[in-house]
Amino acid sequence: MDIENLMSPEGMRAFTDEQRDTLTTDASQVRQLALIIKARIAQTQIDGDKPWSAKLRAYKVGKQFEQVAKQLEKAAAGCEGINASYKKDVLEVPARRERALERKEQRAEQKMLAKARAKHGITGALAENAHALNAGTGAANPQVNAPAAPPAPQYVNPAPFPMPQAPAQSSSGQISDHFPDISLEAS
Structure with a gap:
């Protein structure tokens, strides 16, 4: 057998x-x-056989032949497996x-295109928002243009009670100045 041809x-x-x-x-010949x-x-009777003894012997011997035939068929299937494995694991x-x-490579190219499209979209959106903020006008986007602050309420009497005047000196003084009823001496 030529191995190169094989x-x-x-x-x-x-x-x-x-x-x-x-x-x-x-396998077919063995069957x-x-x-x-x-x-x-x-059909061969041996002295002292019972009526079913010959058939039992025939069954036992026939079973061995059947097992040999099955093994041969399994080996034939294995040969097909050799060829399939050779094609899949060596030739292909x-x-x-x-x-x-x-x-x-196609996936890497698609990823690069997707990144470029996303970068272009982000750059365009940022430029549009920056232009809108710098120009003072633009799309009514609450993220870009903050809503106008509500007007301050107008009070009828802005100061109904007179505010206490701050003391002339900067220190807050003693505690007894604020609470005269407290005695701080030890009893």
Whole structure:
């Protein structure tokens, strides 16, 4: 067997097809043998057999043949798995990596475009707000233009009670000046 030919996609496909076909043919032959041997054992009587003993022996031997046939079919399926795994994990890897790199670059480009659009939008909004604040006119945006303050209320009598005059001296004096009834002496 040429290993270089085996490592090509066509060579691996041919090898796995050949092995699969061989194993499935063997499995079908084992099943046919199982039927023939079961029938022959079931009809062979041994001295001292009960009526069902021959069929039980045939069933036991036939079961072993069935297990062999199942294992051969499983091996044939494994050959198909070899080819699928070879294609997926060896042959298609470079193309998958290239597609992944292209998608990554596209995402990076889309992110950069989105950032540029957002930056342009923010810059435009800030310039518009600054222009509105500097010009004194602009859109009626409560975040840009503060609402006008309500007018101050007009009182009829602005000072109904005379305000106390501040003392001429700057110190506040003694506490007894403010509260004459308090005695501060120790008793």
